[in-house]
Every structure is written in structure tokens, then in C-alpha cells.
Amino acid sequence: MPQTNPRWDIFCTVVDNFGDIGVTWRLARQLVAEHSVQVRLWVDDLRAFERLCPEIDIQLAQQWQQGVEVRQWPAEWLPVDAADVVIAAFACQLPAPYMDAMAARAQPPLWLNLDYLSAEDWVVGCHGLPSVKYRHVQKYFFFPGFRQDTGGLLRERGLLERRRKFQQDASAQREFLQGLGVDRAPGRQLISLFAYENAGLASWLDCLASDSTPSHMLVPEGRILGDVERWLGVEGLAAGDVHVRDGLTVQVLPFVRQDQYDLLLWSCDFNAVRGEDSFVRAQWAGRPLLWHIYRQDEDIHLDKLEAFLTLYTKGLTRPASEAISGLWRAWNAGVTMSDHWLATRKHSPELQQHAEAWCLEQALQDDLAAALVQFYVNWI
CATH class of the missing domain: 3.40.50 (Rossmann fold)
Structure with missing residues (x-):
């Protein structure tokens, strides 16, 4: 210097x-x-x-x-x-x-x-x-x-090594989640949801509730809570609230500081994120993700969405690429998610492997x- x-x-x-x-x-x-x-x-x-x-x-x-x-x-x-x-x-x-x-x-x-x-x-x-x-x-x-x-x-120095150690330590994950009041039942997929308001959420939650694989969705306090309330038929959701509908457990988390949010992303099997900061952190988590991009006038944000999908889906098989791309497009259009989510679930192993490979590629x-x-x- x-x-x-x-x-x-x-x-x-x-x-x-x-x-x-x-x-x-x-x-x-x-x-x-x-x-x-x-x-x-x-x-x-x-x-x-x-x-x-x-x-x-x-x-x-x-x-x-x-x-x-x-x-x-x-x-x-x-x-x-x-x-x-x-x-x-x-x-x-x-x-x-x-x-x-x-x-x-x-x-x-x-x-x-x-x-x-x-x-x-x-x-x-x-x-x-x-x-x-x-x-x-x-x-x-x-x-x-x-x-x-x-x-x-x-990307902070040593971030991916800290993430790797955490994801290989079941007791560390359990302790972190319990600190947030989360008890993860065996066999449940864990999903985080941090998003802007979205009319397509109800169809996604319907699909999760009826899925044969039970899900536990963790929702930090934020703008999406109003849509969650409407789907649940309740008012005034707050941190600590837990609601169960069929195969889906929805739990509201407090808004956490950045280092804790990283641990949340690392603990989940699938992360729905928004904006820029959480979007990048979800990529370092090495897990499949869903991005809610910030809406801009004349829908120019959709050009950014497509540009990222073009890069991100390289190396995926065509069915897996079409599944995750369709999910992202439906989410950002606020339309029905069910079919796209089911298609994405079909390709979960490939998408998981790809998420890790993408993370390591970006870290170069x-x-x-x-x-x-x-x-x-x-x-x-």
C-alpha cells in the first residue's frame, strides 16, 4: 500500500x-x-x-x-x-x-x-x-x-471455510436454531423466506402444505409477513409465532444481525432471498435459492434477472435449468408457483450440487x- x-x-x-x-x-x-x-x-x-x-x-x-x-x-x-x-x-x-x-x-x-x-x-x-x-x-x-x-x-476472508465447518456440525446447527426458538424435526426440509410482498406466495405455501415431504419455513420479520398472514388467516404475526397447516410449519423469526443471518442461510435446505445483500449471502451458503429482485420502473429489473439466470444455470441439465428458471420467473411475476416448485423439487440433488459448485466458482x-x-x- x-x-x-x-x-x-x-x-x-x-x-x-x-x-x-x-x-x-x-x-x-x-x-x-x-x-x-x-x-x-x-x-x-x-x-x-x-x-x-x-x-x-x-x-x-x-x-x-x-x-x-x-x-x-x-x-x-x-x-x-x-x-x-x-x-x-x-x-x-x-x-x-x-x-x-x-x-x-x-x-x-x-x-x-x-x-x-x-x-x-x-x-x-x-x-x-x-x-x-x-x-x-x-x-x-x-x-x-x-x-x-x-x-x-x-466475501470476508475465511467465510467459506467457516460455512463448511458449520454445515458439517449438526450440533452447532441445532444450537443456533434452538437459540432462535426453532426445533427442527427429522425429515423436514428447512426453508428460509425473506422477500418483498408477493402475490404468488399463497400458491407456494399451498404446495408446501400438501407435499408428502414436510417443510418448516422460517420467516424473519419483514415485508412478506402480510402475505403470510393472509394465507394463514391470522393478524399480527410476530417473532416467535408458529403455525402448522398440514405438512407445513410456518415460524416467524426476529430480524437478526448479519452474522446470524448467514448462519440461518447455512442451516436451511433452500433459501428465498431478496434485494442484493441477502442474495449474495445466499450464494455463499452453497444451497439452492430463490431470488426476489427489487422491482424497477418499466420492468428493467427483469433484464437483470434473466442475465443472472443465463450465467447461473450454465452446467445444469436442461430439465433442471428450466425448473429453477421457471420458479424464479414465476416468483418475480407474482404468479402461481405450484408446478414450478414441484419441478424444482424433482431436481433437488442436482440443484444442490450446482449451488455448491457455483459458490466455489465465484470464490475464485x-x-x-x-x-x-x-x-x-x-x-x-
């Missing part, structure tokens, strides 16, 4: 409750822990942050959490010196006085727009390219991704934090 302990500023505006802050909080912690840099994380909504990090004091303008300096992004910006590396997460607009501070530095900072994750072909061509300038300060595009010549995915790339640090080293 050409400079000892370079200073990094990461700016995050909370758009979708937990996705943006989830990514930036993971990134900030990893930069501090593994790359010995100083990080200030500027967040405009500490209440959302508190769900991921309960130690946060939402009243404080400045505090330190796990080695990261957390700063409240104030409505009225107070002057601060610009850092050596400035990351605008997901195209958020930096405060005008801060941009002036960047331009006032003798050595301009490296200014990066950390963009949303996508498997689309054009990402490879745009990654690392110059973007706009502010005075003489140049901004660059930085794209996470699934291919070489992108920024890779967030540099992780996102390491790629960002290397980009800075090359730039400086």
Missing part, C-alpha cells in the same frame, strides 16, 4: 430499508478488519442501521462500531476534510460542501460510484471507466459482478473489498 492507513469515506442513503446499508456496513467492516484502512461510514438513516447493528446509538452524530467510524449524514452539512478514497454507494449524491472539500485537496481523492450488482454483459465493459468530473476530481464506475473484469462480490475471483483496495493501489 503506497500510503499508511489511507482514509476512506463511504456514503450511504437508505433507499430500501436494509439493502444499501447492509452492503455498505459489510464493506466498511471488511476494509477495516482485513485491509487496515480508516473508514467513515456516512448514513442518512440510523434507525434502519440499528436493525443490523443494535449497538448503534441513533442519537449520536459520531460513534465507532467494530472499528468503523459511523457518522450521521446531517441535513445541514458541517465542514469536514475529504478522505483519500470516496465511495458514493449506489449513485447517491454527495453533499456539495464535501465535493468542494474533495476539489480543495492538494492530491484529489479517488472518487468511486459503487453501483448495484448486475450480471448484464455491459457491466464488464463499463467497470472501472471514468464517469463525470467535479472540477478536476474524476469519478469512476465500480461494478460488483459475477465475472472476471468486474469488482466481484463481498477477488472479493469486492480486495478489488476496491487494488483499484486504489493501481490508481495512486
Whole structure:
């Protein structure tokens, strides 16, 4: 590293409750822990942050959490010196006085727009390219991704080894689940469900309830609970509630911090996830998954969905590929899931093997934090 302990500023505006802050909080912690840099994380909504990090004091303008300096992004910006590396997460607009501070530095900072994750072909061509300038300060595009010549995915050092040990330790899994109040009965498939509102959920739950293989669905508190309530015919579901209908047990879990959510994903046989952060973590779990992508205007999110499916299903037999792709498309369209779920269940062994192979393949790339640090080293 050409400079000892370079200073990094990461700016995050909370758009979708937990996705943006989830990514930036993971990134900030990893930069501090593994790359010995100083990080200030500027967040405009500490209440959302508190769900991921309960130690946060939402009243404080400045505090330190796990080695990261957390700063409240104030409505009225107070002057601060610009850092050596400035990351605008997901195209958020930096405060005008801060941009002036960047331009006032003798050595301009490296200014990066950390963009949303996508498997689309054009990402490879745009990654690392110059973007706009502010005075003489140049901004660059930085794209996470699934291919070489992108920024890779967030992955902490030793993550897959910790996951492997946990998944091979039945007592560790049992202890973790019991800590959440979950008793896993032998022979039940365990499914996690973290999703946006979805009209297709009822048909999936109907199918699970009537399946000859019993299922136990774990639902962390979140936006999908309203659809679960309607299917169960109850109101006011809360953490700890358990309902059984035929072969399906539905259990509501508390919203857990990120490290516990990883363990939840590692414990389950199948994971339904949403957005970006949980989507990536489900891939590191090495288990079959179902992605509820964040909806965008004019359905452009569906292009991202198809681009990922094109990459992800390589190596699968045609029937298995059609089954999992059909399930994802139905889920994201909010239509009937039953036939697609039954087809997916038929190919469970192949999809399980493929999920692990995909995980290991992605781990061959540099992780996102390491790629960002290397980009800075090359730039400086």
C-alpha cells in the first residue's frame, strides 16, 4: 500500500430499508478488519442501521462500531476534510460542501460510484471507466459482478471455510436454531423466506402444505409477513409465532444481525432471498435459492434477472435449468408457483450440487473489498 492507513469515506442513503446499508456496513467492516484502512461510514438513516447493528446509538452524530467510524449524514452539512478514497454507494449524491472539500485537496481523492450488482454483459465493459468530473476530481464506475473484469462480490476472508465447518456440525446447527426458538424435526426440509410482498406466495405455501415431504419455513420479520398472514388467516404475526397447516410449519423469526443471518442461510435446505445483500449471502451458503429482485420502473429489473439466470444455470441439465428458471420467473411475476416448485423439487440433488459448485466458482475471483483496495493501489 503506497500510503499508511489511507482514509476512506463511504456514503450511504437508505433507499430500501436494509439493502444499501447492509452492503455498505459489510464493506466498511471488511476494509477495516482485513485491509487496515480508516473508514467513515456516512448514513442518512440510523434507525434502519440499528436493525443490523443494535449497538448503534441513533442519537449520536459520531460513534465507532467494530472499528468503523459511523457518522450521521446531517441535513445541514458541517465542514469536514475529504478522505483519500470516496465511495458514493449506489449513485447517491454527495453533499456539495464535501465535493468542494474533495476539489480543495492538494492530491484529489479517488472518487468511486459503487453501483448495484448486475450480471448484464455491459457491466464488464463499463467497470472501472471514468464517469463525470467535479472540477478536476474524476469519478469512476465500480461494478460488483459475477465475472472476471468486474469488482466481484463481498466475501470476508475465511467465510467459506467457516460455512463448511458449520454445515458439517449438526450440533452447532441445532444450537443456533434452538437459540432462535426453532426445533427442527427429522425429515423436514428447512426453508428460509425473506422477500418483498408477493402475490404468488399463497400458491407456494399451498404446495408446501400438501407435499408428502414436510417443510418448516422460517420467516424473519419483514415485508412478506402480510402475505403470510393472509394465507394463514391470522393478524399480527410476530417473532416467535408458529403455525402448522398440514405438512407445513410456518415460524416467524426476529430480524437478526448479519452474522446470524448467514448462519440461518447455512442451516436451511433452500433459501428465498431478496434485494442484493441477502442474495449474495445466499450464494455463499452453497444451497439452492430463490431470488426476489427489487422491482424497477418499466420492468428493467427483469433484464437483470434473466442475465443472472443465463450465467447461473450454465452446467445444469436442461430439465433442471428450466425448473429453477421457471420458479424464479414465476416468483418475480407474482404468479402461481405450484408446478414450478414441484419441478424444482424433482431436481433437488442436482440443484444442490450446482449451488455448491457455483459458490466455489465465484470464490475464485477477488472479493469486492480486495478489488476496491487494488483499484486504489493501481490508481495512486
